[in-house]
Amino acid sequence: xxxxxxxxxxxxxxxxxxxxxxxxxxxxxxxxxxxxxxxxxxxxxxxxxxxxxxxxxxxxxxxxxxxxxxxxxxxxxxxxxxxxxxxxxxxxxxxxxxxxxxxxxxxxxxxxxxxxxxxxxxxxxxxxxxxxxxxxxxxxxxxxxxxxxxxxxxxxxxxxxxxxxxxxxxxxxxxxxxxxxxxxxxxxxxxxxxxxxxxxxxxxxxxxxxxxxxxxxxxxxxxxxxxxxxxxxxx
Numbered sequence: 001x002x003x004x005x006x007x008x009x010x011x012x013x014x015x016x017x018x019x020x021x022x023x024x025x026x027x028x029x030x031x032x033x034x035x036x037x038x039x040x041x042x043x044x045x046x047x048x049x050x051x052x053x054x055x056x057x058x059x060x061x062x063x064x065x066x067x068x069x070x071x072x073x074x075x076x077x078x079x080x081x082x083x084x085x086x087x088x089x090x091x092x093x094x095x096x097x098x099x100x101x102x103x104x105x106x107x108x109x110x111x112x113x114x115x116x117x118x119x120x121x122x123x124x125x126x127x128x129x130x131x132x133x134x135x136x137x138x139x140x141x142x143x144x145x146x147x148x149x150x151x152x153x154x155x156x157x158x159x160x161x162x163x164x165x166x167x168x169x170x171x172x173x174x175x176x177x178x179x180x181x182x183x184x185x186x187x188x189x190x191x192x193x194x195x196x197x198x199x200x201x202x203x204x205x206x207x208x209x210x211x212x213x214x215x216x217x218x219x220x221x222x223x224x225x226x227x228x229x230x231x232x233x234x235x
Contacts, residue, residue: 006204007168008118010149013200014180017188021179025049030105032056032225033096034115035090037122043081051079062094062103065206090116107131124178134174138162141177142184148189148205 001009006097010114014017014021024045032052055076057064065073074087093115097103105126106112117180124137136142138158142165146152150170154159171178196208203209 004170007151009176010151010201010204011169011173011180014177014184017200018183021183023174023179026052026056027067028056031062032124033130034118034122034126035113037125038089038093039077039080039086039116041082041086041117041122043062047079051077062097063222065090065094066098077137084184086117093118105130107133109133109135120162124162126145128175128178135175136162136165136169136178139182140191144191145181145185145189146221147206148194148208149201150204174197 005116023033025036026034026038026049027036030228035055036048036052039051058076070087071093073090074084077083077087080086094160095114097105103109107127109120109123109141110125112118112126113120118126121137121139124135127133128135128137138161140144143152143158143161146161146165147154147156154163156164165177188199195206196202196205196211199205199208201208202212
């Protein structure tokens with residue numbers, strides 16, 4: 001299969017599997033999305049959404065986060081991993097937004113990555129979901145799926161995975177592809193128990209093929225053994 005046909009097949013298959021794939025972090029604007037993605041590092045979206053349900057009612061603007069002591073903000077997000085570091089980054093981020101951006105989240109990737117706690121992945125999520133700029137954010141799911149399907153090498157860095165996907169995926173599909181790869185990795189091609197036995201992309205996945213070959217076939221029970229078990233049960 002040609003490389004162009006392969007990526008088209010992958011994208012179309014994932015579109016059929018997850019036509020409604022979307023950002024699962026609850027947010028109402030670019031500022032809330034930035035905070036939510038910052039909190040999601042090494043944490044599940046489900047946990048983040050539970051925390052931000054109360055957080056976003058209490059804090060609605062950068063000023064609100066700066067009105068409280070750091071210790072109070074830490075307690076508000078204490079269920080999140082690395083909550084102390086993240087609380088400090090949130091307040092630093094809010095101060096920069098007020099001092100340099102009139103309280104608004106910047107729209108460029110370069111300006112976003114200058115904010116505390118905002119890396120390349122976070123910036124890609126914000127520009128694509130909040131501002132409609134095509135981008136592919138590579139998280140653990142996107143990285144795993146890309147490598148299993150042979151779209152990237154096993155030892156590629158996150159940045160290398162991103163660049164390879166950007167070259168192969170049509171630009172107008174970058175954001176949707178990001179969401180669909182996440183859904184595919186989160187609900188189908190899981191890290192520990194991927195659904196290889198029902199995967200429509202198994203033909204492109206060498207790891208999945210090895211997994212299926214390694215599954216031992218069920219041994220048929222012999223008539224002699226079955227008779228012996230019946231006899232034992234009657235004792």
